[in-house]
Amino acid sequence: xxxxxxxxxxxxxxxxxxxxxxxxxxxxxxxxxxxxxxxxxxxxxxxxxxxxxxxxxxxxxxxxxxxxxxxxxxxxxxxxxxxxxxxxxxxxxxxxxxxxxxxxxxxxxxxxxxxxxxxxxxxxxxxxxxxxxxxxxxxxxxxxxxxxxxxxxxxxxxxxxxxxxxxxxxxxxxxxxxxxxxxxxxxxxxxxxxxxxxxxxxxxxxxxxxxxxxxxxxxxxxxxxxxxxxxxxxxxxxxxxxxxxxxxxxxxxxxxxxxxxxxxxxxxxxxxxxxxxxxxxxxxxxxxxxxxxxxxxxxxxxxxxxxxxxxx
Amino acid sequence: xxxxxxxxxxxxxxxxxxxxxxxxxxxxxxxxxxxxxxxxxxxxxxxxxxxxxxxxxxxxxxxxxxxxxxxxxxxxxxxxxxxxxxxxxxxxxxxxxxxxxxxxxxxxxxxxxxxxxxxxxxxxxxxxxxxxxxxxxxxxxxxxxxxxxxxxxxxxxxxxxxxxxxxxxxxxxxxxxxxxxxxxxxxxxxxxxxxxxxxxxxxxxxxxxxxxxxxxxxxxxxxxxxxxxxxxxxxxxxxxxxxxxxxxxxxxxxxxxxxxxxxxxxxxxxxxxxxxxxxxxxxxxxxxxxxxxxxxxxxxxxxxxxx
Numbered sequence: 001x002x003x004x005x006x007x008x009x010x011x012x013x014x015x016x017x018x019x020x021x022x023x024x025x026x027x028x029x030x031x032x033x034x035x036x037x038x039x040x041x042x043x044x045x046x047x048x049x050x051x052x053x054x055x056x057x058x059x060x061x062x063x064x065x066x067x068x069x070x071x072x073x074x075x076x077x078x079x080x081x082x083x084x085x086x087x088x089x090x091x092x093x094x095x096x097x098x099x100x101x102x103x104x105x106x107x108x109x110x111x112x113x114x115x116x117x118x119x120x121x122x123x124x125x126x127x128x129x130x131x132x133x134x135x136x137x138x139x140x141x142x143x144x145x146x147x148x149x150x151x152x153x154x155x156x157x158x159x160x161x162x163x164x165x166x167x168x169x170x171x172x173x174x175x176x177x178x179x180x181x182x183x184x185x186x187x188x189x190x191x192x193x194x195x196x197x198x199x200x201x202x203x204x205x206x207x208x209x210x211x212x213x214x215x216x217x218x219x220x221x222x223x224x225x226x227x228x229x230x231x232x233x234x235x236x237x238x239x240x241x242x243x244x245x246x247x248x249x250x251x252x253x254x255x256x257x258x259x260x261x262x263x264x265x266x267x268x269x270x271x272x273x274x275x276x277x278x279x280x281x282x283x284x285x286x287x288x289x290x291x292x293x294x295x296x297x298x299x300x301x302x303x304x305x306x307x308x309x310x311x312x
Numbered sequence: 313x314x315x316x317x318x319x320x321x322x323x324x325x326x327x328x329x330x331x332x333x334x335x336x337x338x339x340x341x342x343x344x345x346x347x348x349x350x351x352x353x354x355x356x357x358x359x360x361x362x363x364x365x366x367x368x369x370x371x372x373x374x375x376x377x378x379x380x381x382x383x384x385x386x387x388x389x390x391x392x393x394x395x396x397x398x399x400x401x402x403x404x405x406x407x408x409x410x411x412x413x414x415x416x417x418x419x420x421x422x423x424x425x426x427x428x429x430x431x432x433x434x435x436x437x438x439x440x441x442x443x444x445x446x447x448x449x450x451x452x453x454x455x456x457x458x459x460x461x462x463x464x465x466x467x468x469x470x471x472x473x474x475x476x477x478x479x480x481x482x483x484x485x486x487x488x489x490x491x492x493x494x495x496x497x498x499x500x501x502x503x504x505x506x507x508x509x510x511x512x513x514x515x516x517x518x519x520x521x522x523x524x525x526x527x528x529x530x531x532x533x534x535x536x537x538x539x540x541x542x543x544x545x546x547x548x549x550x551x552x553x554x555x556x557x558x559x560x561x562x563x564x565x566x567x568x569x570x571x572x573x574x575x576x577x578x579x580x581x582x583x584x585x586x587x588x589x590x591x592x593x594x595x596x597x598x599x600x601x602x603x604x605x606x607x608x609x610x611x612x613x614x615x616x617x618x619x
Contacts, residue, residue: 028368030406031564058387060336060410062370079366080553081564098338098418101407102368110368112406114422114566245388256339256389260422 002026006310007106008289009064013053016290021310022064027102027110031080034113036091040129041104041286042070043305044161046257048293050100060099067289068104068307069095069257071111072119072128082113084261090119094132096259105289105307117264120271127278130304133257134161135267135276137221137242141255142169145217145238149174154207154215154232157222158194159185160301162242164279166219167194172275178210180222185302188279204231218252226250279303285311314618315414316597317372321361324598324605329618330372335410335418342393342424343385344401348437349412349594350378351613352469356601358408369408375597376412376615377404379419380427380436390421392569398427402440402567413597413615425572428579435586438612442469443575443584445529445550445565450477452561453525453546457482460523462515462540465530466502467493469612470550472587474527475502480583486518488530493610496587512539526560528552534560587611593619 003026010018029035047067049055072092075085085091093116095104102109119128141162147153153170157163158179170177171193179189180199189196197206199222207215207228214234220226220241229239230250239252248254270276281303284292292305313334318326337343355375357363380400383393393399403412403419410417427436449470455461461478465471466487478485479501487497488507497504505514507530515523515536522542528534531551538558541547548563549555556562578584589611592600600613 028364028366030367032566033406058336058338079564080562096340097405097407098336098341098420099405099407099409101370110406112566114568248388253391254339254388256387258340258389258422 005107006286007066008286009066010051011064013051013056015052016048016293018051019290021287024066024106026108029077029079029110032082032113033079033110034075034082034085034091034116035077035108035110036071036073036093036116037076037108038071038104038106038309039073039125040071041068041307042130042133043292043296043307044069044133045296046133048297051293062099062101065100066103066106068106070129070132071095071104071109072125076108084113085116091116092119092128092132092264093117094136094257094259094264096257105286107310114261115259117261117268120268122272123278126280126283126306126308130161130278130280130306131165131267131271132264134304135165136259136263137162137255137257138166138169139263139267140258141166141219141240141242142173144240144253144255145219147173147175147217150176151216152176152178152211154218154229155179155194156199156218156220156225156229157181157301158189158196160221161304162221163301164192164303165276166221167192168276169270172270178207178215181301203228207232220244220247226252280306282306283308285309287312313415314594315374316594317374318359319372321359321364323360324356324601326359327598327601329595332374332414334416337385337387337418339388340390340422341387341418341420342383342390342399343416343418344379344381344399344424345384345416346379346412346414346617347381347433348379349376349615350438350441351376351600351604351615352378352441353604354441356605359601367408368406373409374411374414377402378437378440379403379412379417380433384416392421393424399424400427400436400440400572401425402444402565402572404567413594415618422569423567425569425576428576430580431586434588434591434614434616437614438469438586438588439473439575439579440572441565442612443473444568444571445470445563446473446477447571447575448563448565449474449527449548449550450481452548452563453527455481455483455525458484459525460484460486460519462523462526462537463487463502464507464526464528464533464537465489466497466504467610468529470529472500473584474529475500476584477578480578486515486523512536515540528555534558588614590614591616593617595619
């Protein structure tokens with residue numbers, strides 16, 4: 001008998017009712033991979049969008065699926081020829097495969113070393129687990145926009161997971177950031193260095209009131225805002241979206257997820273230099289993924305939702 | 313699409329031709345129309361279940377990790393490639409399932425590189441796994457100009473690539489092979505010796521003080537390696553886990569677009585070429601596996617599209 005572990009899984013597409021706790025074989029550790037004992041695993045909207053079947057055109061899934069893509073934990077075993085890591089190393093990762101099956105909402109997860117990095121020393125497990133996917137998306141967004149110090153950037157949904165990281169990265173790079181959010185998050189976004197504006201009707205006017213000539217770039221971390229984007233963007237401005245393919249038809253670029261050690265190390269350095277932190281809004285033990293997904297679906301973004309280890 | 317698949321572990325008899333759904337193309341991936349797919353011994357070792365301890369497998373499996381072909385579609389955020397690009401890849405994933413012995417394969421852009429222009433499709437498909445393995449071996453050995461390297465199994469796919477790379481870096485290369493491959497190995501710049509009983513003596517006859525480094529691309533030769541290695545010498549093996557317990561390193565190649573680009577540069581600079589031993593149309597993958605299992609080392613075995 002191969003050893004087993006507890007994992008949250010779903011055996012078909014659906015809402016949170018399809019989730020259950022399951023015993024599964026411990027993942028095998030391929031050459032170049034590490035087996036990580038999960039200490040915390042961040043929730044991202046993509047997790048429940050995949051579960052709902054909304055990404056079925058783009059990603060293969062193999063049921064039963066263990067959801068989850070972000071993880072922070074301890075290396076439990078290393079594969080053949082994996083000199084980067086040793087048993088006991090504290091690491092974090094965003095795991096992105098082209099087939100979704102073996103995710104991070106489990107006691108153990110096997111990950112290619114090329115997607116794993118050392119956990120930032122100054123973050124708790126929960127904070128570290130909330131950083132990878134959001135941080136990498138924000139980093140790729142800003143790398144793609146290639147802004148200069150003094151440029152003005154509008155971030156749609158500045159208080160979501162990606163938004164909070166994007167605000168900090170941009171501010172740290174000397175960029176002026178205007179960020180949409182709801183009023184209860186204004187204070188925190190100001191602390192992070194952004195100028196908050198309320199989203200919804202009249203948004204373009206509010207942005208143009210702050211930046212009368214328009215903004216140099218727009219990062220959409222929410223979707224369905226391309227008309228507002230075009231209304232505030234300077235003529236030669238650049239715009240991207242992490243969620244709305246429609247930007248491709250309007251002169252923008254789509255930002256997909258990429259997972260790599262080097263980019264995670266860049267995030268770790270910014271964190272440990274004090275330029276970047278992670279706000280954790282709520283934690284749930286792994287067996288309560290359904291409740292965590294519901295909280296994520298409600299879209300009240302006062303920080304990351306993070307899973308911790310099973311308590312039963 | 314058409315693909316070769318196997319529904320369970322076994323020998324060449326478990327391979328069958330199937331209709332499978334076209335692979336999905338995730339945002340950072342490319343869909344490649346397969347022009348040629350290289351056969352590597354690991355393909356039939358995985359199929360036989362020999363690697364079950366270290367690899368999760370989801371049946372039915374499309375075997376094959378090497379490919380050369382044309383980009384048919386790109387994901388939503390794949391600025392590296394465009395439709396029509398000629399590419400090649402070593403596409404191992406950590407779960408074995410969607411391989412290259414098919415009409416189409418989807419692979420992450422991080423594992424795909426532009427095909428060397430000076431190779432034909434079959435040669436290009438024979439390079440990724442072997443070339444990347446040879447490159448990783450020589451990088452780990454930190455071979456210096458003027459040093460002597462022993463290559464076990466110089467006539468295999470990895471061996472031929474490693475000889476060329478090592479000779480180019482100014483090393484002296486002694487390589488084991490059967491007699492019928494000696495002429496080709498000499499052309500590649502190596503000094504061939506017959507493998508098997510007495511190999512250590514034959515190597516020491518050529519390098520009386522021993523060799524600086526050993527690359528084992530055969531397995532089961534650790535005793536010979538240790539017998540010819542100088543004190544402080546370095547050794548690696550891609551086939552023998554016990555190397556690590558004797559001061560060596562057990563190597564396993566990884567997918568890596570940047571390393572593939574390095575190989576392409578070396579090929580197009582004339583440093584490296586690929587010997588193709590035989591080609592088979594895709595539907596004859598079991599015959600290709602049988603030829604690979606025979607271990608004659610007469611060059612790469614490569615699959616071409618279904619005919």
